[in-house]
Amino acid sequence: MKILKILFLNVMLFCLTIFNVNSQQKLQFSQYIFNPVFINPAYTGYKQQLYLQSYYRKQWTGVTGSPETFGVSGDKYIEDAQLGVGGYFLTDKLGAQKTVSAYGNISYHLRLSNTRFLSFGVGAGIVNSQLDGSMLNPNIDNDPSIPFSKDRITYPDLKLGMFLYDERYFVGIAADQMLSSVVDFDKGDIMIDTSPHVYLSAGYHFDLNYNFSLVPSIMYMDDFKAPARMDVNASLILNDTFWFGAGFRFGVDMPNRDIQEGLKKSTALLGMVQIQLQEGLRLGYAYDHTISRFSVKNFTTHDISIAFLFPPKRMQLISPRFF
Numbered sequence: 001m002k003i004l005k006i007l008f009l010n011v012m013l014f015c016l017t018i019f020n021v022n023s024q025q026k027l028q029f030s031q032y033i034f035n036p037v038f039i040n041p042a043y044t045g046y047k048q049q050l051y052l053q054s055y056y057r058k059q060w061t062g063v064t065g066s067p068e069t070f071g072v073s074g075d076k077y078i079e080d081a082q083l084g085v086g087g088y089f090l091t092d093k094l095g096a097q098k099t100v101s102a103y104g105n106i107s108y109h110l111r112l113s114n115t116r117f118l119s120f121g122v123g124a125g126i127v128n129s130q131l132d133g134s135m136l137n138p139n140i141d142n143d144p145s146i147p148f149s150k151d152r153i154t155y156p157d158l159k160l161g162m163f164l165y166d167e168r169y170f171v172g173i174a175a176d177q178m179l180s181s182v183v184d185f186d187k188g189d190i191m192i193d194t195s196p197h198v199y200l201s202a203g204y205h206f207d208l209n210y211n212f213s214l215v216p217s218i219m220y221m222d223d224f225k226a227p228a229r230m231d232v233n234a235s236l237i238l239n240d241t242f243w244f245g246a247g248f249r250f251g252v253d254m255p256n257r258d259i260q261e262g263l264k265k266s267t268a269l270l271g272m273v274q275i276q277l278q279e280g281l282r283l284g285y286a287y288d289h290t291i292s293r294f295s296v297k298n299f300t301t302h303d304i305s306i307a308f309l310f311p312p313k314r315m316q317l318i319s320p321r322f323f
Contacts, residue, residue: 028057030247030286030303031268032201033218033233033323037073038088039199039301040174042104042121042163045084046323059288061300065095070161082109084119101127101157114164123159123176128152155179155194170323171206203323213237215245215323220252227251235272243274244274246315249288267291268301273317280309 029038036043037054052074075086084107094100103125110118130152161174180194203217215235219293222228232251235245247270269291274284288301 010082028059028281029055030057030231030249030288030301031272031274031284032231032237032306033215033217033259033309034274034284035305036172036323037075037086037105038071038090039051039125039173039176040121040161040163040201041103041118041159042107042172042174043084044086044105044107044119044121046163046165046257047075047108048077048078048079048263050074050076050310051128051307052310053298053305055303055305057303059301060290061302065093068093077109084109084121097129097227098132099127099129101125103157105159107125107161107163113166113316115241117164119178121159121161121163121174122214123161124158124186126154127158132323163228165323167205170202172199172201173281174199185246195223195225197221205323211239213240215243222252222254224323225321230255231270233272235274239278242283243272243284245272245274246270247272271306280311282292282307282309290318 029035032039035053037053037223038055053072055071057069059068060178062259067091069090071088071090073086075084077084085106087102087104090101092101099314104121105121105123107119107121107255110120112118114204115228128228132199156179157176158178159174159176160178161172163169163170163172175198176194177194177196180196197294198221200220201218203215206214206216213236215237217233217235220228221231221232228251229249231247231249234245235243237243249266249268249270251266268292269289270286272286276281276282280303284303284305284307286303288303290301
């Protein structure tokens with residue numbers, strides 16, 4: 001097993017340093033239903049109160065240099081202007097590569113009925129990506145494609161999104177890295193190419209009885225190059241306090257894409273739990289287990305989030321927020 005881990009890491013680093021990779025580079029969020037503000041700027045302000053959260057994900061535990069992500073965010077709704085404002089900060093590590101990004105979000109929430117809204121959001125950010133050549137061990141001495149120290153690039157990013165919701169359901173669509181399709185950033189020979197990604201999400205809240213409810217949800221992500229990805233989840237809620245969920249993630253083979261066979265069949269099982277510890281304080285955990293791809297099938301992923309929703313300063317009628 002140790003040999004497989006070393007082999008996997010070497011292949012991963014080789015791909016980072018030699019090729020312009022055309023695969024999905026964006027982060028994965030197993031708990032996307034709890035923290036969609038990282039994905040869709042139109043979600044900003046949805047909770048109606050000041051909402052702070054942090055997020056940590058360790059992918060493929062046991063593999064040296066495997067993906068590791070940490071993020072913090074905050075957003076708030078300005079009722080008089082019907083605006084949501086907020087921002088977030090993310091760091092992502094993969095072997096010798098590290099990406100740090102910061103975004104500011106703003107959204108407008110259009111009231112369609114007493115409980116139904118359609119929000120439009122924009123997120124603008126700065127992304128800094130670097131590759132530390134000192135962490136790589138090339139097979140060729142003095143390989144010119146590997147930097148002696150750190151090679152960096154900083155570029156702007158633009159996200160767009162829409163979010164339709166009421167007290168029972170939500171439907172969202174978002175796209176990021178929008179500037180990459182119209183501006184040619186000089187990324188050098190060793191940096192991963194950026195490309196637009198599209199996200200589609202939806203969920204519904206069913207009341208089963210007085211104590212239990214059910215929330216099925218889906219998330220679809222596509223960069224129009226690698227296989228698309230689909231997450232299908234369902235959570236059982238007890239007394240609006242305990243969430244117990246399970247999911248299935250799989251690759252979607254899209255036509256006219258020349259993709260390695262192993263990527264087409266990528267699948268994983270997910271387990272999730274969320275606990276409302278006290279008024280406004282939420283703790284969430286997700287467990288991923290890859291069941292395909294020979295090189296990572298025995299490795300697991302841990303996904304933790306903590307959030308706090310500040311109480312309103314004055315009594316007001318607020319629609320339920322299950323998502």
